[in-house]
Amino acid sequence: MIAALKTAFTNLFSPPLTHGYPAVPLPKPEHWRGLIEYNKDFCIFCDKCEKTCPPGAILFSWALDGSKTYHYNAHLCIYCGDCVRECPKTGQALWQSETKATPALKADMPNEKWDALELNVKESKEAYKAHKAAQKKAKETPSD
Template sequence: MFRSMFNAFANLFRPVRTHPYPAEPMPLPTAWRGLIEYNEEACIFCDKCEKACPPKSIRFFQHEDGRKEYRYNAWLCIYCGECVRACPKPEEALWQSETKARPAVKADNVNGGWFDWEAECAQSRDDYAAAKKAARAAKKNEGA
C-alpha cells in the first residue's frame, strides 16, 4: 500500500507523457485514410465503387432518363479504401482525403434516412431496368 502511494505521489512530479490532444491536433500517420471525396464531373458512373464497398456506404440512384446520383454515408464507411482502388479514375473522381472521420457518436436517426435511400436506390434500378425492357419491347413491336 505504501509503495502504491509513493508511486502515485512520485507521478505528480514527473513530466506528462500523453499528447495534449485538445490543445494540439494529433499528427496523422503517413498511411492515413480519411473521408471519401468525390468529384461528380470526373466520375464515369461505372458503379465499381458501389460494388467494391464492403459496408455498402456508396449508392447510386438511377433516374428514368439514365442519369445517376451519387450518395455516400460517412457514418457507415469503414475507410478501407476499396472503393478508391476499384475506381478507374482514382485521384480524379474518387479519393481519400486527409479529413478526419467523423466521431462515432450516438445521434438521432443517423442511418434511418440512409436505409430509406438504399431502398429507393434499389427500386430506382429496378424501375430503370423495367423501363428499358419496355422500350425495347415497344421498339421490337414497331419493327414487326
C-alpha cells in the same frame, strides 16, 4: 553527477516529447485513411466503387434517363480504401481526404435515413430496367 547535469542541460534545450494537442494538431499516423470525397465532374459512373464497397456505404440512385446520383454514408464506411483503389478516375472522382468523419457528419446520415435511401436506390434501379425493357419492346413491336 556530471552526467546528470549534462542530461539536464541537454533536455533543457531539446524540443518537448509531448504533443501540444489540441492547440497543435496531432501528426497523422502512417497509412492514414480519411473520409471518402467525390467529384461528379470526373465520375464516369462505372459503379465500381458501389460494387466493391464491403459494407455498402456507396450507392447510386438511377433516374429514368440513365443519370445517376452518388450517395455516401460516413457512418457505414470502414475506411478500407477499396473504392478508391477500384475507381478508374481515382484521385479525381474519388479519393480519401485528410479529414476524418465528424459526429455531425455521421449524425447527418442516421440509419433510418440510409435504410430509406437503400430502398429508394433499389426501386430506382428496377424502374430504370423496366423502362429500358419497355422501350426495347416498343421498338421490336411492329406498328400497324
